Amino acid sequence: MDYDFYLSTMWSVLKALPLTLEIWFFGIAFGLVIATGLTWLRASGYRSGEYFTRAYVFVFRGSPLLVQLYLIYFGLSQFDFVRHSPILWPILRDPMYCTIVAMALNTAAYESEIFRGALRAVPVGQIEAAKAFGMSAFTRFRIVTLPIALRLALPAYSTEIILMTKATALASVVTIMEMMGTAQKIQHDTFRPIEVLTCAGVIYLLLNLSIARLFAWVEYVLSPHLRPAPDQSQQIKPVPEVL
Amino acid sequence: MEFLNSLLEQISTAYDLLAAGWGVQLLWGIGWTLAVTSVSMVIGAVLGSLVAAAKLSHRGRLRFLGESYTTVFRGEPELLIIYLFYYGGTQVLTGVARSTGSIGPTDIVNMPSFLGGVLAVGIISGAYQAEVFRGSFLAIHRGELEAARAYGMSAWLRFRLVIMPQVLRLAVPGLGNVWQLTIKDSALISVTGVAELMLTANKAARSTHHSLLFYTVAGILYLVMTSISTPIFEKAERYTSRSFLRPK
Numbered sequence: 001m002d003y004d005f006y007l008s009t010m011w012s013v014l015k016a017l018p019l020t021l022e023i024w025f026f027g028i029a030f031g032l033v034i035a036t037g038l039t040w041l042r043a044s045g046y047r048s049g050e051y052f053t054r055a056y057v058f059v060f061r062g063s064p065l066l067v068q069l070y071l072i073y074f075g076l077s078q079f080d081f082v083r084h085s086p087i088l089w090p091i092l093r094d095p096m097y098c099t100i101v102a103m104a105l106n107t108a109a110y111e112s113e114i115f116r117g118a119l120r121a122v123p124v125g126q127i128e129a130a131k132a133f134g135m136s137a138f139t140r141f142r143i144v145t146l147p148i149a150l151r152l153a154l155p156a157y158s159t160e161i162i163l164m165t166k167a168t169a170l171a172s173v174v175t176i177m178e179m180m181g182t183a184q185k186i187q188h189d190t191f192r193p194i195e196v197l198t199c200a201g202v203i204y205l206l207l208n209l210s211i212a213r214l215f216a217w218v219e220y221v222l223s224p225h226l227r228p229a230p231d232q233s234q235q236i237k238p239v240p241e242v243l
Numbered sequence: 244m245e246f247l248n249s250l251l252e253q254i255s256t257a258y259d260l261l262a263a264g265w266g267v268q269l270l271w272g273i274g275w276t277l278a279v280t281s282v283s284m285v286i287g288a289v290l291g292s293l294v295a296a297a298k299l300s301h302r303g304r305l306r307f308l309g310e311s312y313t314t315v316f317r318g319e320p321e322l323l324i325i326y327l328f329y330y331g332g333t334q335v336l337t338g339v340a341r342s343t344g345s346i347g348p349t350d351i352v353n354m355p356s357f358l359g360g361v362l363a364v365g366i367i368s369g370a371y372q373a374e375v376f377r378g379s380f381l382a383i384h385r386g387e388l389e390a391a392r393a394y395g396m397s398a399w400l401r402f403r404l405v406i407m408p409q410v411l412r413l414a415v416p417g418l419g420n421v422w423q424l425t426i427k428d429s430a431l432i433s434v435t436g437v438a439e440l441m442l443t444a445n446k447a448a449r450s451t452h453h454s455l456l457f458y459t460v461a462g463i464l465y466l467v468m469t470s471i472s473t474p475i476f477e478k479a480e481r482y483t484s485r486s487f488l489r490p491k
Contacts, residue, residue: 074454
């Protein structure tokens with residue numbers, strides 16, 4: 001076993017972790033904004049809004065993320081107006097921004113479906129009770145529907161976030177040197193793919209496991225009403241004889 | 244008017260390019276994509292049912308193995324697994340060939356790209372299928388298993404007559420989802436050089452400089468593949484659960 005090689009590879013790949021996290025974070029953040037808009041459009045009750053969201057979800061869930069990434073990175077620059085636009089061109093010529101845009105658009109499709117399901121799963125009784133209290137629509141949404149829906153959406157949302165961590169590896173195919181890109185480079189330089197990819201794999205796995213743990217913790221904190229009541233008989237501990 | 248003219252021009256270029264041979268290439272690409280997906284699904288089904296059995300086992304060590312398999316292969320980026328099998332396979336094959344002396348010390352034995360890709364995608368698909376199979380096994384009524392036992396059926400007979408038919412019926416919707424995932428994962432195999440749809444679109448885009456056109460066409464073809472599979476799986480679901488259908 002060549003521990004020095006493993007350690008140096010681990011270290012080089014870890015140095016690319018901030019870049020991976022950057023893509024991950026912005027992809028998720030923008031994706032959340034788009035997904036919120038889509039969910040609102042879908043729930044607004046307008047026919048055209050519903051058709052648009054359906055089409056959006058169909059397109060972005062039905063094709064591979066790689067195709068979407070290539071389409072945005074290589075495809076869109078064919079339009080003259082994109083290349084001459086002072087806003088679009090700086091975004092679309094940069095592979096980093098393109099990856100973030102592709103990931104955000106892609107995850108928004110999945111997330112909007114998660115949120116739609118969560119909104120529909122809010123018990124009708126709760127909403128009726130809020131109405132009976134005379135709450136305005138906004139108050140009702142803010143203090144009844146939204147908190148319940150967010151809690152319900154959490155498990156599926158955490159799965160989607162983990163899928164996004166995996167998706168950041170695609171940035172390496174458009175020349176970004178994040179963890180996967182760095183691992184690729186080391187692998188080409190040393191021709192020891194199994195060792196290098198195992199190192200990168202361990203880091204990805206630890207990253208995903210910690211994200212899963214984090215979400216499990218948030219879920220635990222947010223659902224005190226679902227936990228079994230503390231056992232009263234066991235809470236009274238016998239006083240130890242020796243203090 | 245100008246916009247309409249440019250649109251017409253675009254369509255005619257698209258037609259020319261597709262008719263000039265790229266259309267046929269893309270159709271072959273679809274064929275390869277479907278081949279990769281199907282073979283991966285079969286590999287995944289075999290691995291998935293073994294892993295599901297391991298996860299349901301009452302032996303702690305087997306359960307741990309199954310648990311690790313699904314955690315690792317659902318938690319790693321697909322690209323990493325594909326690289327691992329393709330380049331790692333090359334490393335192993337080269338190492339073996341060099342040590343047996345069948346090639347020179349500087350020669351390299353490449354992993355066949357189809358085999359490497361199919362193994363990688365199959366193993367990923369197996370992790371998802373294991374979860375599907377496990378879920379459907381747990382959905383089987385306990386009483387049926389007890390009844391089969393009470394009849395004195397052997398383990399194999401129980402599996403063949405009671406467990407398998409029901410797991411298959413309950414697993415169809417989940418397998419439909421895994422199939423869609425696997426189609427999308429198969430696009431990643433393009434990095435190893437299997438001439439499936441994604442790589443063909445890539446080649447076409449690079450050599451004609453019409454990336455927008457070819458990636459759009461590829462995207463549409465993937466959409467067609469994924470949306471055609473939905474009614475097929477619905478039909479399979481109706482077929483496998485035909486004895487459970489209730490009149491509305």
